[in-house]
Amino acid sequence: MGDLxxxxxxxxxxxxxxxxxxxxxxxxxxxxxxxxxPGSDFPHDLVHQIASACTxxxxxxxxNHGVPPEKRHRIEAAxxxxxxxxxxxxxxxxxxxxxxTGYFDSELTKNVRDWKEVFxxxxxxxxxxxxxxxxxxxxxxxxxxxxxxxxxxxxESCKEYVEELEKLGHKLMExxxxxxxxxAKRFQHYFKQQTSFLRINxxxxxxSPELTLGVGRHxxxxxxxxxxxxxxxxxxxxxxxxxxxxxxxxVPDSFVVNIGEITQVWSNEKYESxxxxxxxxxxxxxxxxxxxxxxxxxxxxxxxxxxxxxxxxPKYKSYSYGKFLTNRQRSNFKKLNTDNIQISDFxxxx
Ligand code: OGA
Ligand code: NI
Numbered sequence: 001m002g003d004l005x006x007x008x009x010x011x012x013x014x015x016x017x018x019x020x021x022x023x024x025x026x027x028x029x030x031x032x033x034x035x036x037x038p039g040s041d042f043p044h045d046l047v048h049q050i051a052s053a054c055t056x057x058x059x060x061x062x063x064n065h066g067v068p069p070e071k072r073h074r075i076e077a078a079x080x081x082x083x084x085x086x087x088x089x090x091x092x093x094x095x096x097x098x099x100x101t102g103y104f105d106s107e108l109t110k111n112v113r114d115w116k117e118v119f120x121x122x123x124x125x126x127x128x129x130x131x132x133x134x135x136x137x138x139x140x141x142x143x144x145x146x147x148x149x150x151x152x153x154x155x156e157s158c159k160e161y162v163e164e165l166e167k168l169g170h171k172l173m174e175x176x177x178x179x180x181x182x183x184a185k186r187f188q189h190y191f192k193q194q195t196s197f198l199r200i201n202x203x204x205x206x207x208s209p210e211l212t213l214g215v216g217r218h219x220x221x222x223x224x225x226x227x228x229x230x231x232x233x234x235x236x237x238x239x240x241x242x243x244x245x246x247x248x249x250x251v252p253d254s255f256v257v258n259i260g261e262i263t264q265v266w267s268n269e270k271y272e273s274x275x276x277x278x279x280x281x282x283x284x285x286x287x288x289x290x291x292x293x294x295x296x297x298x299x300x301x302x303x304x305x306x307x308x309x310x311x312x313x314p315k316y317k318s319y320s321y322g323k324f325l326t327n328r329q330r331s332n333f334k335k336l337n338t339d340n341i342q343i344s345d346f347x348x349x350x
Contacts, residue, residue, distance in 0.1 A: 025246065025256075026052075027254070028046070028061065030065045033175070041178070041184070050175045059256065059259075060256075062254060065168055067168055072228055074157040074161070078158070083117060090148070095120065103117070103118070116278075118200065119199070121162075122145055122195070123196040126142035128140055129325060130322040162291070168226060172224060172257060173188070180304075190299050195294040195325060196294045198289065198292075201214075203285065205282055206280040206282060209280045209281050212280060214234055214279060214286070215277055216277055219273040220260040221261045222292045223293050227288055228288065233249065235256065235277075235278055236276060237275075258273070260293075264343070265303060265315075267303075268315050297320075299320075300319070302319075327341045
């Protein structure tokens, strides 16, 4: 190499300080969890990486996560086939107030203005939930899946993908538990009768991307989200340190993991759920597949007893996850006079 001086670019040619590359969200290599001996604890270093990613970012990428790439490619290919059909075909499996799974675009919902179309499926079929946010605990109903006829492999590819993501979700919860000083299986029982669901998002190219968003700024209400994004990019995360929006660079075969609001409450805000949004572009179709890992409807969400004491009193009152979920679901279909229920409604402010 010659003198550095010979390599200095004129200012207009210098790479802009790309926040997403120079100082982006952390990437965590999960291979140690598959290499450790059965019955032994996860390596300390890995647990530490999880703790600092959750504290500093609320977001991280995972690689070597154990999900076979061909299963992911299969569901991605099936999704392209499904969304490639006419609106009329897709609306044959449309979602409605009584049937919350299946296809929808923003025209079918009343208070969502996102530039995207979606297919939702529940992990447990049927999923048990309260009949309404007001109903008492005895009054339950079921959410079931609906499946398109085309492509024929759609259902099977979703099923096998979800099985893998569920396994990964449990591994991540074990790591999260250890990182909070809890026993590895501390969270496991909440996911019996889980209300987890898988969403397939298609963001079509947008003629005026500067005028809209794929998904407006929001936090995920569940426990944990594990997202597969394709190579187009568009997901942005609000960095805790300074409030800057940081683009999450697509990394092939990685997953983006983020902390949901339930984990924020469970950890008594040691881990915060972080805002994120999706930008659209004028040229490319973008696909993303979030797996929302959510507990049973009967879960009473509150700061974990082990993580509160007189020095660190609970920051939230308890709430019923089933009622929270059904309230959110209903407000997606009706213009309600009241706002969406928020975890801040349960915040203790004194
Ligand atoms: C979501 C979400 C991000 C993406 O669906 O909650 O944040 O990249 N999606 O599609
Ligand atoms: Ni989200």
